[in-house]
Amino acid sequence: MRWWVLLCGLSLTACGNESKEKSVSTKVENSSITNTSSSVPIDTTVSSVKDTASHASYAVTPIKRPSGIYEFVLPYQNDQKILHTIAFYAGTYRLQEEYIGKKDSVVITEGTWSPSQGYIWLYKEQLVRGRYVWKGDTLQYFNPGSATKFSLAKLSPATSNPVWRDKEKQGVILFGVGNEPFWSVEVSRHDSVVLSMPEWTSPLRVKLSSTSLNRDSTVYTADEDSLRIVVLPYFCSDGMSDFTYSNKVSVTYKGRVYQGCGVSF
Numbered sequence: 001m002r003w004w005v006l007l008c009g010l011s012l013t014a015c016g017n018e019s020k021e022k023s024v025s026t027k028v029e030n031s032s033i034t035n036t037s038s039s040v041p042i043d044t045t046v047s048s049v050k051d052t053a054s055h056a057s058y059a060v061t062p063i064k065r066p067s068g069i070y071e072f073v074l075p076y077q078n079d080q081k082i083l084h085t086i087a088f089y090a091g092t093y094r095l096q097e098e099y100i101g102k103k104d105s106v107v108i109t110e111g112t113w114s115p116s117q118g119y120i121w122l123y124k125e126q127l128v129r130g131r132y133v134w135k136g137d138t139l140q141y142f143n144p145g146s147a148t149k150f151s152l153a154k155l156s157p158a159t160s161n162p163v164w165r166d167k168e169k170q171g172v173i174l175f176g177v178g179n180e181p182f183w184s185v186e187v188s189r190h191d192s193v194v195l196s197m198p199e200w201t202s203p204l205r206v207k208l209s210s211t212s213l214n215r216d217s218t219v220y221t222a223d224e225d226s227l228r229i230v231v232l233p234y235f236c237s238d239g240m241s242d243f244t245y246s247n248k249v250s251v252t253y254k255g256r257v258y259q260g261c262g263v264s265f
Contacts, residue, residue, distance in 0.1 A: 061118070063115035063116075063118065063119075063120065065115065065120075066132070067090075068088060068155070068157065069154070069155040069157055069235070070086050070088075070152035070154055070155065071083070071084065071152060071235075071244075072141060072150050072151065072153065073100070074143075076099070080100070081100045081101075082099055082100065083098040083100055084096075084097055084141065084152075085097075085098075085235045085244075087235075087246070088113065091113065092113070093111060093112070093122060094110050094233075095108070096108055097109070108216075108233055108234070109124055109129060110124075111124035111125070111129060120133070120139075133149065135149070135151070138152070139151075139154070155244040156242050156244065157243065157246070158243040158244065158263050159246075160243075161243060164263060168265040170188075172186050172187065173187055173189050173264065173265050174186065174187040174249075174264050175263055176229070176247075176249035176251070176261065176263075177238060177262065178251070178258050179239070179240060181197065182198050183195070183196060183198070183251070183260065185249070185251055185262075187220055191207060191211070192205065192206070192207055193206050193208060193227065195251070195253065204225065204227075204253075206222045206225045207222065208222055209221055209222055209223045210223075216232070217231060217233070218230075219231075226252075226253065226255070227252070227253050228251070228253075229249065229251050230250040230251075231247050231248075231249055231262065231264060232247060232248040232249075234247065236248045236249075236260075236261035237261065238261045245261035245262055246262075246263050246264065247261065247264055248260075248262075
């Protein structure tokens with residue numbers, strides 16, 4: 001009986017030692033894992049440098065802002081051509097597209113423009129209407145359909161002429177000219193008109209009876225003198241100077257029609 005009790009005691013002692021050994025082993029393993037994980041610091045220096053270099057490589061190059069009037073001839077389908085004239089103002093533009101050889105084929109588009117991604121973008125009611133790019137000091141129209149570029153010539157607006165600027169200072173709101181024969185017309189802010197013809201010894205001075213502002217034209221009328229002046233929002237060249245006018249002007253006096261160019265101030 002004694003030997004059996006002794007045998008059980010030895011077995012219990014061995015089991016206790018094995019449990020302690022397992023516990024110690026587990027603690028050592030856990031300690032080893034923890035120390036290994038915490039011994040490797042996270043280095044963000046390299047990542048930070050890479051991000052800085054990456055952002056630097058995408059630095060935006062300033063784009064020259066266009067101003068004034070530009071023009072070129074755009075080849076169109078079936079050997080047709082479009083006279084493309086555009087005026088850039090502060091954040092806005094006016095584009096005129098005239099299908100050469102077609103009567104009453106002038107399309108006027110007005111909207112906003114913005115420089116982005118190396119291009120000058122035209123927008124009309126938030127939709128892209130066209131884009132341009134600089135080549136040195138030359139503005140070019142980019143045709144995305146054919147991936148081709150067309151250089152535009154910069155024109156001289158009539159308002160750069162000191163004579164025309166003086167007219168505005170004198171209270172003139174419309175000044176028009178024509179040739180064959182040479183004639184001129186002035187409309188002042190006081191509703192008075194001065195019409196000059198080369199064969200007249202003195203100009204005609206009359207008062208306007210009405211002014212009509214339409215969607216695509218302005219009409220001045222002096223009924224008693226059979227005078228009617230129509231101003232259209234089309235770019236115009238008088239064929240005698242290098243100036244470009246912002247309007248086409250038609251004067252009807254006593255049944256005769258005179259065509260010319262002008263500027264509305």
